[in-house]
Amino acid sequence: xxxxxxxxxxxxxxxxxxxxxxxxxxxxxxxxxxxxxxxxxxxxxxxxxxxxxxxxxxxxxxxxxxxxxxxxxxxxxxxxxxxxxxxxxxxxxxxxxxxxxxxxxxxxxxxxxxxxxxxxxxxxxxxxxxxxxxxxxxxxxxxxxxxxxxxxxxxxxxxxxxxxxxxxxxxxxxxxxxxxxxxxxxxxxxxxxxxxxxxxxxxxxxxxxxxxxxxxxxxxxxxxxxxxxxxxxxxxxxxxxxxxxxxxxxxxxxxxxxxxxxxxxxxxxxxxxxxxxxxxxxxxxxxxx
Ligand code: TA6
Numbered sequence: 001x002x003x004x005x006x007x008x009x010x011x012x013x014x015x016x017x018x019x020x021x022x023x024x025x026x027x028x029x030x031x032x033x034x035x036x037x038x039x040x041x042x043x044x045x046x047x048x049x050x051x052x053x054x055x056x057x058x059x060x061x062x063x064x065x066x067x068x069x070x071x072x073x074x075x076x077x078x079x080x081x082x083x084x085x086x087x088x089x090x091x092x093x094x095x096x097x098x099x100x101x102x103x104x105x106x107x108x109x110x111x112x113x114x115x116x117x118x119x120x121x122x123x124x125x126x127x128x129x130x131x132x133x134x135x136x137x138x139x140x141x142x143x144x145x146x147x148x149x150x151x152x153x154x155x156x157x158x159x160x161x162x163x164x165x166x167x168x169x170x171x172x173x174x175x176x177x178x179x180x181x182x183x184x185x186x187x188x189x190x191x192x193x194x195x196x197x198x199x200x201x202x203x204x205x206x207x208x209x210x211x212x213x214x215x216x217x218x219x220x221x222x223x224x225x226x227x228x229x230x231x232x233x234x235x236x237x238x239x240x241x242x243x244x245x246x247x248x249x250x251x252x253x254x255x256x257x258x259x260x261x262x263x264x265x266x267x268x269x270x271x272x273x274x275x276x277x278x279x280x281x282x283x284x285x286x287x288x289x
Contacts, residue, residue, distance in 0.1 A: 004102045015039075015058045017094070022129040024103050029129045034060050035091040036107035036125040038068035041133050043286045049133075049219060051158040051257035056244050060092045065244040066257070070125060070137060071152040073117055075230075075265040079148075084116040087154065090123060104128035110142075119147045121272075132222075136281040141272045149270040152230060152263035153282050155221075160214025162233055162255045166190040169208035169221075170229070175199040176266050193258070196235035200266040204229045208260055211289060221260060222283040227268035230261035 005023045012019040015032055019039065022029045027043040041050045052066030063069050063086075071087035078084040085092070095107040106126045111117060120143030126136045141147050159165050170187040177183050178198040187201065190211075205227055210219040223229075239245040239254040246253045262282040264270050270278050 006102055007100045007105050009097070017060075020097065020100070020105050022103055022105065022127065024129060026129060026131050029127065029133060031105060031107070031127055032058075032064075033097060033107065034058075034094055035064065036070055036095040036109070037064055037091065038127060038133075038135060039064070040067065041129075041284070043133075046217065046286050047215060048158050049284070049286050051156045053245050053253075055246050060094075062244075063087060063091045065242070066156045068135060068156070069154040071150075071154050071261075071263070072123060072137065072139070073111065073119075073121070073147065073149055073151065075150040075152050075263060078116045079150075081116050087152070089114070089117075095125070098124065103130060113143075119143045119145050121147060132283045132285045134281065134283045136279050138277060138279040139272060140277045141274050144274050146274065147272040149272050149278065150263075150265050150268075151270070151280055152261040152265060153280065154230075154259060154261045154263075155282070155284070156257045156259055157210055157219055158256060159210065159212050159258055160256075162193045162258060164214045165210055165212050165258060166192050167208060167210050167231060167258070167260060169206060170201050170204065170231075173201045173204055175201045191231055193233055193235075196233065196238055198232045198234075199230065200263070201229045201231065202267055203227060210258065210260060213289070216289050218287055218289055220285045220287070221262065222285075223262045224281045225279045226262045226264060226282070228263045228265045230259065230263050230265055232259040232261070233257070 009020045017034045030040040056065035069091045095109040098106040098108040122140045124138045208221045
């Protein structure tokens with residue numbers, strides 16, 4: 001159940017836009033109206049569970065580096081036009097607060113026909129904060145053409161050190177290795193990091209768990225309406241190329257996050273007929289190891 005506090009909204013100078021805060025006995029969460037972007041989640045009694053780059057742009061000029069970017073209506077490069085913005089367009093556009101209640105808020109936006117998206121849709125993002133942080137992305141096809149939809153809740157989880165975590169939940173699954181020409185490979189055991197890693201796990205409908213020895217905690221991910229998960233850490237060179245990740249220095253930058261993204265990507269494209277709806281949802285929780 002969501003917590004009992006009503007959301008509060010204020011203008012955030014750094015963001016240059018409004019941020020809504022959910023607060024209750026289970027912790028706090030903050031969401032920007034720009035991109036319906038979850039910026040922060042601080043479970044009660046825990047270190048922050050999401051990572052946000054201290055050098056990210058927050059003005060919508062490019063996607064915010066951290067929190068939970070909403071990748072929609074395509075994941076990564078557009079399948080037909082690589083010039084179009086990576087991860088679609090809604091993460092850098094203003095949404096609107098639709099309604100809210102104790103411990104929850106809903107944002108909405110409309111997507112009309114534009115380059116790369118000759119369709120019409122209404123999109124909603126609902127966030128609720130209780131013992132878990134629940135995020136649900138719902139697409140309604142309001143047009144007359146079938147939408148080939150790929151999408152992700154591109155979550156940047158905060159970790160003690162990327163070299164001291166492992167991720168369970170993918171053993172035996174096939175993944176596309178984006179660092180090896182999208183070759184199909186099979187996961188053996190848990191995922192560990194010793195360099196850049198960028199994988200789309202296919203047919204992953206179950207959960208996942210990030211085990212963090214340094215912080216002595218695990219973050220669990222349960223999901224619905226998702227057939228894929230994307231796991232990513234840019235490591236040193238790619239972080240430098242991206243330019244909005246602070247240098248590793250004393251265990252900063254890329255060493256302090258891992259992306260485990262609840263998605264429909266790669267082969268797992270959703271074909272959304274006119275009038276149909278589809279929801280991609282994740283429920284996140286933190287517990288002691
Ligand atoms: O989800 C992993 C990924 O597709 C990586 O390949 C990397 O491009 C990352 O997303 C970040 O993309 P962005 O457009 O936000 O820089």
